[in-house]
Amino acid sequence: MPISLNNVSYSYKGKYQTVRAVDGVSYDFEPGKCYAIIGKSGSGKTTLLSLMAGLDLPTEGEILVDGKSTKDWDRNKMRRDAVSVIYQNYNLFPLLTVQENIQYPLSLKKMPKKEMTSLALEVRKRVELPEAYDKRLPRHLSGGEQQRVAIARTLAQGCKIILADEPTGNLDSANTRNIVEILCSLAHDEGCTVIIVTHDTSVVGQADIVLQMKDGSLI
Ligand SMILES: Nc1ncnc2c1ncn2[C@@H]1O[C@H](COP(=O)(O)OP(=O)(O)OP(=O)(O)O)[C@@H](O)[C@H]1O
Ligand SMILES: [Mg+2]
Known part of the structure; x- marks a missing residue:
């Protein structure tokens, strides 16, 4: 399944200040490919992933999961049938x-x-x-x-879109390679759309496409 971001922004609104964590991101993620998103701490990677997972809605713009906006998806259905998330602490x-x-x-x-x-x-x-x-x-x-x-x-x-936030953060290099190989094979063999947020340079080498987040923007 494809997932498309159209001019997506997200702001955390606090009492005293607003943080624009994601700032006008547009990108089309395609099935069959394994993407790595890198970027400094605080650059907005987890926020972007949460929006793609439908945990929250963008404050501006929209995210289309299989052509349908995350605001129109039944969230439970979306999480059950379309998008699954893998976390660092396995959950x-x-x-x-x-x-x-x-x-x-x-x-x-x-x-x-x-x-x-x-x-x-x-x-x-x-x-x-x-x-x-x-x-x-x-x-x-x-x-x-x-x-x-x-x-x-x-x-x-059987989810068609797999989002992973630092999935190898607790693992040694051999396990990291193995996990990323499995995730990439899901893209290549099963046509899943796989997006991995990571700090790990070895993951970057295995991905098909590497994107960088900087101050809320994808470059
Ligand atoms: N619940 C929140 N309330 C207010 N601001 C937040 C909240 N969560 C994140 N932020 C801010 O939003 C920005 C982006 O945070 P985010 O967690 O998306 O970054 P990240 O790229 O995932 O960082 P890391 O690599 O450390 O995990 C940061 O400036 C952060 O301080
Ligand atoms: Mg994060």
Whole structure:
């Protein structure tokens, strides 16, 4: 699915001051490509990603997800069916097993149990985690493994747009390479639109297109 930004701005309005965190960004992100967004701390990367995820609406301009403005999307539907977000701290449910974590979005979709189990198994294989992990809790996994579970969950969900905010921030270089390879393969093999916010120069080397944010603008 494509995601297009048309002259998007966002301001945080405080009592004493207004911060224009995103300032007139226009860009078309295309399916099948893996994008890296780099930029200094405070340049507006997370704010931009949150707008694309539909967590908030732009104060000016609009964002089209598959041709439809984020203000017209049912937010729950958009998050369930179109856009998924991967975070630095993995956001797994600590009391659910690996398999249950992966199946969670499928149970929201009310997928039959048998189908759910076989899909969870398939995506767990794709991120190269062994079968024995199905019954483990997230805290018994390494950081890289937890991030792969989070990616498997996204894969199971079948989202066409994947947004990742510093997904490799807690990982060593070997795990970073592996995670970014998996994310890029989702773009190249499955036609997903993958956008990764990162400070990591090795991620930049693996992406198809590198964009830089500076003072709220994309350059
Ligand atoms: N909730 C908020 N209220 C007010 N200002 C905010 C809020 N969140 C972010 N900002 C400001 O908006 C600007 C952009 O912040 P943002 O978090 O998008 O930057 P970033 O590029 O993701 O930085 P980092 O690399 O450190 O994660 C910064 O000046 C920040 O101080
Ligand atoms: Mg940030």
